[in-house]
Amino acid sequence: MTARWQASVAAAVAAIVIATTVWLARNGTSGGGTTLRGGTSRHDVSVVLAAATAGTRVVDIEVSEPAGVTAVRLEPAMTEMGHAYAPLTAAPVDEPNGRYRAEVRLDMPGRWELTVVVDDGAGTERAALPLTVTN
Numbered sequence: 488m489t490a491r492w493q494a495s496v497a498a499a500v501a502a503i504v505i506a507t508t509v510w511l512a513r514n515g516t517s518g519g520g521t522t523l524r525g526g527t528s529r530h531d532v533s534v535v536l537a538a539a540t541a542g543t544r545v546v547d548i549e550v551s552e553p554a555g556v557t558a559v560r561l562e563p564a565m566t567e568m569g570h571a572y573a574p575l576t577a578a579p580v581d582e583p584n585g586r587y588r589a590e591v592r593l594d595m596p597g598r599w600e601l602t603v604v605v606d607d608g609a610g611t612e613r614a615a616l617p618l619t620v621t622n
Contacts, residue, residue, distance in 0.1 A: 520535060520536060520537050520538070521535070521536045521538070521539040521618070522534070522535050523535075523536075523601065523616040523617075523618060524616070525603070525614040525615065525616045526551075526614055527605060527612035527613065527614050528612060529552060529605075529607065529609060529612060530550050530551050530552055530556075530605050530607075530612065530614070531550075531551040531552075532548065532549070532550055532551075532603045532605070532614040532616070533548070533549045534546055534547070534548050534549075534561075534601055534603060534616055535547040535548075535549075536618075539593075539618055539619065539620050539621060540593075540596075540620060540621050540622060541593050541594065541595055541596050541620055541621070541622060542592070542593060543590060543591070543592045543593075544590070544591055544592075544593060545588060545589075545590055546561060546577075546588065546589045546590070546591050546601070547580070547586065547587075547588055548561065548577050548586070548587040548588065548589065548603055549584075549585055549586050549587075550585040550587070550603075550605055551585060552585070553582065553583065553584060553585030555607045555608040555609075556582075556585065556605060556606065556607045557606045557607060557608070558576065558604075558605075558606040559576075559577040559587045559603065559604065559605055559606075560574040560575060560576055560577060560589075560603075560604040560606075561574065561575045561577055561589045561591060561601060561602070561603060561604070562574045562575075562601070562602040562604060562613075563575070563591050563592075563593065563599060563600075563601055563602075564599065564600050564602070565594075565595070565597055565598065565599050565600075566598075566600060567597065567598055568595075568597065570594065572591075572592070574604065575589045575590070575591060576589070577589040593620045595620070596620050596621050596622050597619070597620060598617065598618075598619055598620075599617070599618045599619070599620050600615050600616065600617055600618065601615075601616045601618055602614065602615045602616070603616065
């Protein structure tokens with residue numbers, strides 16, 4: 488092997504590793520689940536779904552700085568198709584640590600937006616998280 492060929496192989500491997508890392512970070516996929524992250528001016532928000540596939544799914548929501556949070560809601564929408572569903576109230580699972588759960592129906596594959604609505608003593612804030620749903 489020539490030094491030039493070795494350098495080409497090393498560059499190709501590095502490019503694959505970088506592309507895979509970027510893809511995983513953008514899609515938030517690990518262990519078959521999907522994690523979405525976003526935030527508002529007062530709270531970081533993460534949403535975890537076991538599978539980003541069409542159907543009824545349990546959604547775990549975690550809100551940072553949970554002191555003072557009075558309610559958490561989830562607003563699913565498929566804006567490209569004109570679908571928007573009524574807000575879903577997330578039930579507290581571990582309220583002192585900012586953990587909530589909701590069940591959402593994702594009717595079809597495509598681009599969705601899950602908006603987490605957080606009410607606290609300072610008002611209401613929204614974090615819109617894009618989600619690609621597959622079959």
